Amino acid sequence: MLSEQTRTIVKSTAPVLAEHGKTITTVFYRNMFEAHPELLNIFNQANQKQGRQQTALANTVYAAAVHIDNLEAILPAVVQIANKHVSLGVKAEHYPIVGEYLLKAIQEVLGDAATDEIINAWAEAYGVIADVFISIENGMYEKSETQENGWSFFKDFTIARKVKESDNITSFYLKPADGHNVPSYEAGQYITVRLAIPGEEFLFNRQYSLSQASRPDEFRISVKREADNDPNGLVSVYLHEQVEEGDTVEVSAPAGEFVLDVKRNTPVAFVSGGVGITPMMSMFETVATQTPERPVSFLHAARNETVHAFDKDIQQYVAAMDNAKYKTLYSDEPQGYITRELLEDMIDVNGEVYVCGPVPFMEKMISELRAIGMTDAQIHYEFFGPAVALQTV
Template sequence: MLSEETRTIIKSTAPVLEEHGVVITTRFYSRMFEEHPELLNIFNHANQAQGRQQTALAKTVYAAAVHIDNLEEIMPAVVQIAHKHVSLGVKPEHYPIVGAHLLLAMKEVLGDAATDEIIQAWSDAYGVIADTFISVERSMYQSTAKQENGWNYFKDFVVARKVKESDVITSFYLKPADGSNVPTYIPGQYISVRVSIPGDPYTLIRQYSLSQASTPDEFRISVKREADNDPNGVVSIHLHEKVNEGDRLEVSAPAGVFVLDASKTSPVAFLSGGVGITPMMSMFETVATSTPERPTAFLHGARNRSQHAFDEDVRSLVEKMENASYKTVYSDEENGFITRDMLEQYVDPQGEAYVCGPVPFMVAMIRELRNIGMDDSRIHYEFFGPAMEIPNN
């Protein structure tokens, strides 16, 4: 437990962290990687280069300062981050390294304003927060290891099949190299894929949604090939161009909190844009096969027909359901976007909605779902990056 004095000091630093947080976290990562370059095997280099990781950490530190009197307020964020940490293989021994360099970065950036009392208060607070992460992640690791066919960290898988789904999306069917089965996962979860690329001294890790309903013997991920000049495209290009059937990939166990509540039978809508269709396929296929009577709407937007993956798969499942509708739009065509009128036609505001796609798409969909009367508790989404504020209008 933190003393009242410590909590008062932490709260007093919130305005400074709001203003200088990104500068502090940028210096933090620079310092840490200088002394511990091995951690570059875990962190996303592209997010580092684009400043996304620095922004995300700055927001987390600021939120901790604001809610230091009641850290339960940030537990949903802690759990979401912990899922990512577990999928990356973060270990308890990493936390003291992070804490030491974060405090040094605070002192360096803030100078004399970072008094000994402030640094000590943040040291105490970081200890409590780190212990929370370690405890949550330990529980996740234990649960994963105990699950039938479960494992911790990374395991070798073989690419059993490689299937082109559209001009930009290719599916990889992955089976354990040791001949075992895979654990059951919740629709919407993701796995991490770790690769070594010739010429890069560090391993690269990316998360990919599992794009089919849980099956006992394989995972499927469906990967969009990013543009050659996109820093985030290094791994996707490698998978598309260099990884073939029979090759091996290192894979983590399923994780993630953006998941379908399959126990509900109320109307449900899936809204996806581009490659955001991948977790929706897992969710939609689960609904179609386990509760085909559930009122269901699937709205998808792509750039054009040639980039639209899984169209035939969705249509085939819709035909077998009792009360399902399916609508696609293409942004290269006139009026090719999902509109408020379209949502009013297809989405029941008293049901549930799952949203995934590019950030502008998600912002627009969440705003319009609110505008048609859907309560926030019924709108499910996850931004895979820094937290976003969704305007109401």
């Protein structure tokens, strides 16, 4: 428990963090990587170059300051971040390093304004928050390792098949190199693929949604090939152009909280944009194969037919289901966008809806779903991106 004095001091720094947070986190990462370059094997370097990681950490530190009286208010975000940490192999030993360089960055940026009292209060607060993360993550590691066919950290997998799904999306079927089966997973979860790319000094970690319903012997991820000049494109281009069937990659155990609630039988809708269709495929196939009588709507937005993955697969499932609707809109065509009217026509507002896609798409869809009468409790989504110091997506 934090003392009243510590909570008061930390709360008082919130306005300063709102103003200087990005500068503090930029200095933090720079100094930490200079002292511990090995951590670049964990962090997403593309997000570092784009400044996304720095902004995300600044927002997280600010949220901690604002909610220091009631840290339970940010517990859902903590659990989401902890899932990402576990999928990346973040360990308890990393937290003191982050704490040390975060406090040093606050001192460096704020100068004399960062009094001993403020630094000591933040050191105490960070220790409490870090302990929460470590405890949650240790529980996740234990659960992952003790489940049937489970493991902790990373394990070698073989590329069993490589299948082109559209002009820019390719699926990779992954099987354990030791010949064992894989653990069962919840529809919507993801794995981390860790790669050593020739000519690059550090390892690359990328998280990909599992794009099919849980199967006993394999995982499937479906990767969008980014543009060659996109900082995020290095790994996807390597996977598309260099990784072949029979090659080996390292894979983490499934993780994530954005998952289908299979206990419900109420109407369910899936709304996706672009490569955001990947977790939806896992969820949709789970409904189609386990509860095909459940009312389902599937709305997908893509640029055009050439980049639309899984269309035939979805149509085959829909044809075999009792009460399923499916519609795709292409933005290259006139009126090729998902509108409020279409949502009203396709979605039962008494059911559940899952949303995934680019951030602007998700923000628009969530706003429109609220406008047609759906509550936040009915709308399920997850913004994929960096959220905290050791989160690297």
